[in-house]
Amino acid sequence: MSLGQTVWDELEERYGSDLRVVIRYHPSEFETCMREDIRGQYTEAEVREIVDDAIIEQLSLDRKEQAIKTGDLHGVVQIFDTAWVLFWPDTLHTKSGFIVSLQRAQSSIEMDSIDDVDRFLNEEISPSIS
Numbered sequence: 840m841s842l843g844q845t846v847w848d849e850l851e852e853r854y855g856s857d858l859r860v861v862i863r864y865h866p867s868e869f870e871t872c873m874r875e876d877i878r879g880q881y882t883e884a885e886v887r888e889i890v891d892d893a894i895i896e897q898l899s900l901d902r903k904e905q906a907i908k909t910g911d912l913h914g915v916v917q918i919f920d921t922a923w924v925l926f927w928p929d930t931l932h933t934k935s936g937f938i939v940s941l942q943r944a945q946s947s948i949e950m951d952s953i954d955d956v957d958r959f960l961n962e963e964i965s966p967s968i969s
Contacts, residue, residue, distance in 0.1 A: 857948050860940040864890045893926050894934045900953035901931045913957050923953050927960050928969050
């Protein structure tokens with residue numbers, strides 16, 4: 840089983856239909872696991888654009904971590920009307936990581952759920968990434 844599918848399966852167990860998307864990305868490839876209604880909204884090219892933007896943003900995170908002296912940067916959360924999106928790099932110096940989206944509108948998902956996803960990725964997934 841792929842790492843992206845492993846993350847999807849665990850988070851789907853925790854959040855059910857509030858889990859929207861898990862993308863496992865690398866510079867030249869990515870794997871997507873999406874809720875069916877979300878999958879129908881994006882072409883493969885549009886997902887590639889999202890991944891490319893995440894990689895570009897990730898390359899600037901090291902400067903932010905150094906400038907804002909509050910410890911290690913784990914990821915970036917973006918809040919939209921209907922979704923929480925966590926961009927979680929494997930490390931700041933690689934062009935790989937995860938994008939995880941949880942339902943926000945008409946959902947019980949709060950910021951503590953995003954914190955739970957971050958903790959899961961850090962404690963259970965990060966050790967298996969080489």
